[in-house]
Amino acid sequence: MARTLCRIFKGCQSICSLPLMKTRLHPSASVLLRTVCVRRMLTLPFRFSPKAQDFSLPNSSWGAEMRQLYEHYNSQCEEEMKGEEKQDWAWKRVPSYNRTLKHATGGVYLSKIYQSKARFFTRNIKEPGAAFEYVLFVSKDEQKCVCIFQAGHLLEGPQGYVHGGAIATMIDTVTVTHASVLTLLIMTANLNINYRRPIPLGSTVLIDSSLNKTEGRKVLISCKVTSTDGSKLHTEATALFVVSRLLGG
Numbered sequence: 001m002a003r004t005l006c007r008i009f010k011g012c013q014s015i016c017s018l019p020l021m022k023t024r025l026h027p028s029a030s031v032l033l034r035t036v037c038v039r040r041m042l043t044l045p046f047r048f049s050p051k052a053q054d055f056s057l058p059n060s061s062w063g064a065e066m067r068q069l070y071e072h073y074n075s076q077c078e079e080e081m082k083g084e085e086k087q088d089w090a091w092k093r094v095p096s097y098n099r100t101l102k103h104a105t106g107g108v109y110l111s112k113i114y115q116s117k118a119r120f121f122t123r124n125i126k127e128p129g130a131a132f133e134y135v136l137f138v139s140k141d142e143q144k145c146v147c148i149f150q151a152g153h154l155l156e157g158p159q160g161y162v163h164g165g166a167i168a169t170m171i172d173t174v175t176v177t178h179a180s181v182l183t184l185l186i187m188t189a190n191l192n193i194n195y196r197r198p199i200p201l202g203s204t205v206l207i208d209s210s211l212n213k214t215e216g217r218k219v220l221i222s223c224k225v226t227s228t229d230g231s232k233l234h235t236e237a238t239a240l241f242v243v244s245r246l247l248g249g
């Protein structure tokens with residue numbers, strides 16, 4: 001914190017002491033100065049970015065199947081926005097950010113000093129489509145969650161197929177999001193996975209989760225990974241989440 005403040009102070013000093021400030025600036029110098037100022041501003045400890053990138057929106061790496069399914073679920077979300085008083089909606093899209101903290105703040109990046117290098121595990125690869133491409137929708141009664149997942153080439157396990165750990169990651173991500181809709185401050189306590197059929201790299205699959213039960217601090221969720229038409233079962237799992245005392249629950 002002290003180092004950051006010191007850097008800002010030095011930054012201001014160096015900008016103000018620029019000789020160019022006293023004269024009329026050449027356009028290229030003015031661009032340079034603006035760049036320096038913006039860079040210095042970006043080192044401020046309480047930097048607010050009004051629009052964080054939402055990684056669950058379509059990008060150029062999405063295949064036809066992924067887009068089609070996205071449009072299918074998203075169109076059912078839109079009904080809510082058309083919003084006559086009692087207009088019903090079936091699904092809600094869950095935004096997805098590159099830092100865990102942003103999920104708690106609805107996308108607002110609070111401070112650079114918190115975990116400046118930490119990134120949310122599934123959203124830390126810059127090349128779109130290279131690893132985890134996914135979007136999650138939750139149903140209106142919050143008893144169901146569906147994820148459309150396109151597995152990129154960096155997730156290879158066996159030749160041409162998705163790594164079991166990557167599948168587990170997605171199952172954890174989907175079920176924890178589902179459980180988070182029901183209760184906050186949870187930790188995965190147990191994840192039980194049966195791998196039935198490998199998932200080809202580059203393919204799109206559906207990950208469906210359903211609430212089994214809640215019991216005191218425990219939330220039990222089951223989950224299935226299938227082909228997009230539902231005809232092939234790739235993986236099935238159950239997950240137990242416990243409201244964590246450590247996280248303040």
Ligand SMILES: CCCCCCCCCCCCCCCC(=O)SCCNC(=O)CCNC(=O)[C@H](O)C(C)(C)COP(=O)(O)OP(=O)(O)OC[C@H]1O[C@@H](n2cnc3c(N)ncnc32)[C@H](O)[C@@H]1OP(=O)(O)O
Nearest residue numbers: 100103176177180181187188189190216218242243244245
């Ligand atoms: C719309 C908005 C949504 C947006 C939303 C986006 C979300 C996007 C960011 C999220 C972020 C990603 C996060 C990913 C999810 C992780 O990856 S979490 C990380 C992996 N998990 C861990 O590290 C957990 C480590 N373990 C622990 O911290 C603790 O053991 C636990 C799990 C909190 C439980 O500890 P505890 O609170 O002391 O629990 P304890 O009192 O012993 O047991 C409570 C009950 O649970 C049972 N239990 C505890 N552990 C187990 C177990 N392993 N097996 C079976 N039963 C168990 C006990 O038997 C007990 O049962 P009852 O006696 O009450 O019937």
